[in-house]
Structure formats: C-alpha cells, structure tokens
Amino acid sequence: MINLNGNLVEDQNAKLSVFNRGLAYGDSVFETIRVINGQVMFWEDHYFRLMASMRIMRMEIPASFSPEFLEEKMGELVEANDLKNSPARIRFTVFRKEGGYYTPATREIDYIITVAPLKDAFYLLNEEDYEIELFKDHYITSGLLATIKSNNRAVNVLGSIYASENNYENCLLLNEKKSVVEALNGNLFVVKGNTIKTPPLTDGALNGITRKKLLEVIKDLPEYTLEEASVSPFELQKADELFITNVVLGIQPITKYRKKNFDNTVARDLLSKLNVKARLG
Template structure:
C-alpha cells in the first residue's frame, strides 16, 4: 500500500500523471528513513530537515504538516504493508503540485509515502569487499542546493551506471573545486590516526541525518578528533579508513580504493554508538 495525500492506495494504482512537477522538473524532495516495529529512527531530525528544505524551495507547508501528523501517516503505511513488527525502509516524497512551466502555477504540495522490508532491525556492519573509484565525468556544485535531498539525482544515476560497468561497488563524487564530496549514496568519512574527517556542507555534500548524528557522537569522544574540512583525492590513499553513511545502511566501510586496502576498526567502534543513539532517538 502507498499513501497519497493521506489516502492508502494499492501499489499498482495510477495516481500521478504526466504533468507531475517531480517528473517534469525534479521539483521534489524526499526523506528515506528506517522504521523498526513502527518506531522511526531519528524522525525529528528528518522532519526538521524536510521542513527547512521545503522553505528553501518556496514550497507551501500545509497547516496539518506537523511532526505528529506525518509520523502517524508513515506508521499507517508501515502497518498497511504488514511491517509494523519488523524493519522497514520508508520513503516520504513531497512535490509541488502540477501547473506552470519553470514558474509554478502554485506552491502547494502533495506527498506520497511508501515502505519496503529491511533485513536487519538495527545497523549492521558489512564485512564484505567494497571497492570504490572516483567519478570524474561530472561534478557537484559546491552550493546549498547540493546539500538538499531533492529528486535531482542524475549524477548519482549516471555514476551508479559507471560503477556497475567498471566493476566498482560505489563511486566518490567530486565538486568543481576537485574536492572529494561524498559517495553516490551517502556521506563520506575519512579516518587518519585519531582524526575523523568529513567534508563540510560548503563543499556541496548532502546534509545527511547520519552525518549529523555521527559528527555529534564523535565530537563527544575524547579519543577522536573531528574535522570538517575539504578532502583532496590525494588524501584517500593515505587514510587508515574510509566509510560511507546514510539513514538506511548506517555505516558502510570501504575496503579498497585503487591499490589501498582499508581497515574498519573505527567504523566498528562507532557503529555500536550509532545504534545506541538510534534506540534513544
């Protein structure tokens, strides 16, 4: 079942048409989050990111779009798909209503909510091989629009095809200043000694919820030093660890970049702390 503007519909229903602005112009935002037994991981953070992004894109926020209302709508979809006693991946999509061309006829919005099963209730660290390469065909813009979770993900699509065609598990994206910004599906962290480094939002990386949570966790740990600064491609092969974060996978260690093999000692240490934060939040 899918929720469209508060109405539960079968997944094969036709409820969007060719004039949808998300389809035509990418005039849309989305949030991906975990639900465990009907409880949403870091829901407050996802909600406030969505509200801030909608304001930035001049979307009109409905009066009933409270945190409690949307949480209830999500939980209804989870239950309708018989996932309220297991782990689920939820996607909440918001798009400006149809009408107009580049200039919208209205700033009112519609939304959809969908849910699919996940294998694990909490974040689990994969120990399999995971090789990455730089994707250099196209660059990210180092601006605030790149930090939003919009439907404009064509660079991620083309980069994913490039990775598959060349036998990589993922690719790392560069901005126009040639700094390493993020992976195709999440934020990037680099570990060198006791320093944990991640690109700043000013480099154009996604303002990820897991990125926020891990930076908060690391900042409180005395034996690590957090650094938000640009990462050059030359730093990658000098790192002890590289890992990717997003709200669905949690932490995904990178095992190989070119000739360099990486450990996952810090990633394993942080995973337990991240799961503890998820239980509380």
C-alpha cells in the same frame, strides 16, 4: 499499500499525472527514513530537514504538516503493510502541484509515502569487499541545493552506472573545486590516526541524518579529533580508513581504493555507538 496525499491506496491504484512536476522538472524533495518495529528513527531530524528542504525549494508547507500528523500517516502505512513488527524503510516524497513550466502555477504541494521491508533491525557491519573509485565525468556544484535531498540526482545516476560498468561497489563524487564531497549514496568519512574528517556542507555534501548523528557521537569521544574540512583526492590513499554513512546502511567501510586497502577498526567502534544512539531515539 501507498499513502497518496493522506489516503491509503493499493499500489496498482496509485497514479500520478504525466504533468507531475517532479517528473517534468525534478521539482520534488524526499526523505528516506528507517523504521524499527513501528518506531521512526531520528524522526525529529528528518522532519526538520524535510521542512528546510521545502523552504529552500519555495514550496508552501501545509498547515497540517505537523510532526505528529506526518508520523501518524507513516505509522498507518507501516501497519497497513504488515510491517509494524519488522524493520522497514520509508520514502516520503513531496512535489509541487502540477501547472506552469519553469515558473510553477502554484507553490502548493502533494505527497507520497511508500514503505518497503528491511532485512535487519539495527546496523550490522558489512565486511565484504567494497572497492570504490572517483567519478570524474560530472561534478556536484557546491551550495545550498546540493545539501538537500531533491529529485535532481542525474550525477548520482550516471555515477552508479559507471560503478556498475566497472565493477565498483560505489564511487566518490567531486565538486567544481575538485574536492571530494560524498559517495553516490551517502556521506564520506576519512580516518587518519585518531583524526576523523568529513567534507563540510559548504562543499556540497548532503546534510545527511546519519552524518549528523555520527558527528554527535564523535564529538563526545575524547579519543578522536573531528574535522569538517575539504577533502582532497590525494588524501584518500593516505588514509587508514574510509567509510560511508547513510540511514539505511548505517556505516559502510570501504575496503579498497585503487591500490590501497583499508581497515575497519574505527568504523566498527562507531557503528556500535551509532546503534546505541538509534535505540535511544
């Protein structure tokens, strides 16, 4: 079952127009949300990021789009797909109503909510080999648009194809200033000694929910020093650890970048604390 504009419909009956603006112009934003036993993880953060993304895209936010209303709609969908007692991932996609060319005919929106099962309720540390490389064919342009989850993901798609063709698990993306910004599917953290560093949003990093929660965790830990600062490609091979964060994986340690192999001690420590934060909501 899929939620299409507030109505539950069978997958095969959920249809979009060929003039859909998300398809035609990427005029769309989305949230990927983790649900555990019917409970939406970090919903307040997801909700406010979704609202901010819609405002940045100059979309008209419906009066009905309260946190309670949207949470109720997600709950109905989870239950309709028999996932109320299972871990699941939701994709909440908002797109402007069709009409117009680059200039839209309206700022009103439609939306789709989809759900799929997840294997594990809480985050587990993946200790399998995870080799990455820089993707240098195209760059992320730093600025406000880069921080939101829009459907404009050409760089991520091309980077994923590059990774697949060259047997890498992931790639790191650069901005126009040649600073490392993030991975293809999440935020980047660099560990050197007791310092944990992550690229700032001003460099074009996605305003990730797991990134935000992990920053909150690290700030409360006196044994670590936190930096939000630009990351040079030269820093990567000098690091003790590299790891990626997103809402589905939690924390993914990087085991190899070029000739350097990495530990996962800090990632393991932080993952246990992130799970505690997730349980507390």
